[in-house]
Amino acid sequence: MGLKLVLTGNYSIAYAAKMARVNVVAAYPITPQTSIVEKLAELIEGGELDAVMIRVESEHSALAACFGAALAGARVFTATSSQGLLYMHEMVHWASRARIPIVMGIVTRTLGPPWNIWPDHTDYMDQRDTGWVMSFAVDNQEAFDLTLQAFKISEDPRVYLPVMVGIEGFILGHTTMPVEIPDQSAVDEWLGPRRQPYVIDGSDHLALGNLASPEDTEEFFMDIQNAMEEAKKVIAEVDEEYSKIAGRPSMGLVECFKCEDAKYLAVSMGAWSGDLKEAILQLRDEGFDVGLARIRYYRPFPAEQLYERARGAKGVVVFDRAISFGSAGPIFLDTLASIARYSRKTPYVKNVVAGLGGVNITSEDFSKIIRKFVEEVESDALVPFEWYHRRGG
Numbered sequence: 001m002g003l004k005l006v007l008t009g010n011y012s013i014a015y016a017a018k019m020a021r022v023n024v025v026a027a028y029p030i031t032p033q034t035s036i037v038e039k040l041a042e043l044i045e046g047g048e049l050d051a052v053m054i055r056v057e058s059e060h061s062a063l064a065a066c067f068g069a070a071l072a073g074a075r076v077f078t079a080t081s082s083q084g085l086l087y088m089h090e091m092v093h094w095a096s097r098a099r100i101p102i103v104m105g106i107v108t109r110t111l112g113p114p115w116n117i118w119p120d121h122t123d124y125m126d127q128r129d130t131g132w133v134m135s136f137a138v139d140n141q142e143a144f145d146l147t148l149q150a151f152k153i154s155e156d157p158r159v160y161l162p163v164m165v166g167i168e169g170f171i172l173g174h175t176t177m178p179v180e181i182p183d184q185s186a187v188d189e190w191l192g193p194r195r196q197p198y199v200i201d202g203s204d205h206l207a208l209g210n211l212a213s214p215e216d217t218e219e220f221f222m223d224i225q226n227a228m229e230e231a232k233k234v235i236a237e238v239d240e241e242y243s244k245i246a247g248r249p250s251m252g253l254v255e256c257f258k259c260e261d262a263k264y265l266a267v268s269m270g271a272w273s274g275d276l277k278e279a280i281l282q283l284r285d286e287g288f289d290v291g292l293a294r295i296r297y298y299r300p301f302p303a304e305q306l307y308e309r310a311r312g313a314k315g316v317v318v319f320d321r322a323i324s325f326g327s328a329g330p331i332f333l334d335t336l337a338s339i340a341r342y343s344r345k346t347p348y349v350k351n352v353v354a355g356l357g358g359v360n361i362t363s364e365d366f367s368k369i370i371r372k373f374v375e376e377v378e379s380d381a382l383v384p385f386e387w388y389h390r391r392g393g
Contacts, residue, residue, distance in 0.1 A: 002182040009172030012140040012179050013079065013105040013165065014039035016147035018049045019187050020103075023074035026054040026065035030084040031117055032169030033107040037079060059084035063091035063104070070100045071208070073199045075151065079105035081169060082123045083112065089126075095162045096131030096224060098208060101154035101196050102162035105147065109169045110357050118358020119168040121270065121321040124298075125330045127164065131224045133231050134299040136166040138255075138273050140177040143167045145246065146296070148187065152238045155195040158230040171271045186245040228300040235297055253302035256309060258284065259291030264374055265313040265347075267306065267335055269295040270321060272361055279366035290370060295331065303338035310339050315348040315377040317370060321355040328385055329353045348377045354388040365390060 007015065014036045017025070025044070027037035043049040054065045059080050066076040080088060085106060095102050108124050110116040127134065133153060137143040143165065150163035167173055200206050212220070236252045243250040257277055259265055268276050273294045283290050293309045295302065310316050316339070320329025327333065332351035339346050352369055355361045369388055376382045 002180060004178055004180050006176050007140055007144075007179045008035065008174050008176050009137070009140045009143045009167045010035040010107060010174065011039050012144040013147045013167070014043070015179075015181060016144045017077040017103070018043050019148055019181065019184060020075065020077075020151045020191060021188070022049070022051050022077045024052050024054065024066065024069040024076045026056055026062040026069075026076070026078045028056050028059050028062045028080070028084065030059065030081050032109055032119075032173045033079045033081040033084070033105065035174070036105055036107070040077070059088040060091060063088040063095065066102055066104075067091060067095055067098070067100065070102050070196070071098070071200045073194065073196065073201065075194045077103050077105075079107065081107045082109035085123045086111070086126065092127060092130045092132065094209070097220060099160045099197050099224075099227075100162065101151075101160060101194070103147065103150045103154055104162065104164045106164050106166045107169045107173045108166055116357055117169070119171055120356045120358060121166075122356070124164075124166045125322040128299060128330060131161060131228075132299065133159070133161050133163040133228070133297070134166065135163065135297045136269050136295065137172065138271055138294060140172055140175070141179050142296075143172060144179050144181070145242065145248070148191075149238050149242055152191055152242075153231065153234055156234045156238075157195060157197070159227050159234050160197050161224065161227055161231065166270070168271045180246070180248075182245050190241060190245055231300050232302070251296060252305070253295070253297040253300075254305040254309070255294040255296060257292040257294060259293050259309050261312055262291030263289035263314050264291075264370070264377070265310055265316045266290060266292045266319065266370065267295065267316060267331060268292065268319040269298060269331060272319070272321070272355060275361065275363040276319070276366045278363035279370065282363070282367055283370060288370070288374060290374075298331070301334045301338065303334070303341060306335055306338050307342040310335075310347060311343055313347045315350070315373060315382075317350045317352060317373045320351060320353045323353050323356065348382045349384070350376070350382060351385050352388050353386070359390060361388070361390070
């Protein structure tokens with residue numbers, strides 16, 4: 001049997017890395033991520049984790065150190081936030097293009113300027129084209145589960161791509177919740193030894209990052225896209241396997257909450273989905289037939305799953321905590337493309353951007369937005385984009 005601990009979201013991620021028996025951790029502090037690597041340093045110093053802690057001078061160096069250690073065959077982990085994630089952005093691309101398994105925790109925080117320590121999804125969404133598998137947790141239990149599963153997914157030969165796991169800073173990162181930790185021996189048997197496509201250890205003549213022709217380069221990128229498609233199957237398999245040792249049901253790429261055959265569908269990602277669930281329960285009591293499709297994996301984007309949930313709906317409202325300036329929210333853009341990709345007949349689809357800069361969005365706000373959305377759909381007067389902004393509360 002495992003343990004039940006009361007952990008912050010940051011500590012949940014740290015304990016998952018411990019359970020995966022990582023060999024190398026590279027650390028550079030940044031709010032609100034710092035306590036992840038602090039906890040791992042404490043576990044290493046106390047002899048609970050047999051790993052090397054590399055204290056580096058920047059976030060770029062943190063991922064570079066993990067990259068080098070992973071190339072040599074080590075299971076590695078690092079974490080960062082906000083400006084630090086932007087600073088390591090070059091190495092984010094290097095890791096995926098080299099097809100090296102790495103796991104990284106992203107504790108989201110608004111990008112500056114203006115300087116801001118509160119969370120939205122902008123830093124995380126900035127990575128959507130880098131070739132990493134990207135998951136995002138709704139609570140601390142899922143932060144643990146997704147991080148542990150990330151090692152299995154990243155090291156699967158059908159994938160061999162790095163994985164990042166997102167949580168909102170402070171909202172989950174520094175909030176304590178009960179978290180169930182499975183038995184270490186069961187995790188060891190399930191996860192197994194590290195796997196990777198190649199090892200640079202001097203035993204073979206290997207070159208990495210040298211000049212390639214346009215045609216060869218394009219084939220590298222095609223292979224990453226194919227691996228992303230394979231990752232959809234691997235994620236479902238890993239989630240199902242893990243559910244047996246964790247004693248919790250599997251959900252795959254998308255959680256469906258009251259969404260089977262719902263007339264109106266909300267789409268969201270992250271911790272505020274808990275508030276959205278409360279709003280949906282209230283709205284259903286009022287007679288509104290509304291459900292939620294919560295995205296657990298943003299890359300690969302769950303296009304087929306969202307289409308299946310949305311195709312019978314009369315209206316779909318997509319909540320984004322980030323915006324692609326000059327266009328719309330990233331989740332909305334992907335959702336709309338997914339529905340259009342599989343069907344000529346699409347429901348009304350609306351984008352609501354909210355919560356940027358850490359602005360608090362409550363269940364009452366979600367209820368208000370959805371009521372308005374239903375009214376727009378029923379009156380055939382949809383406003384396709386809305387920036388919902390509130391002060392105070």
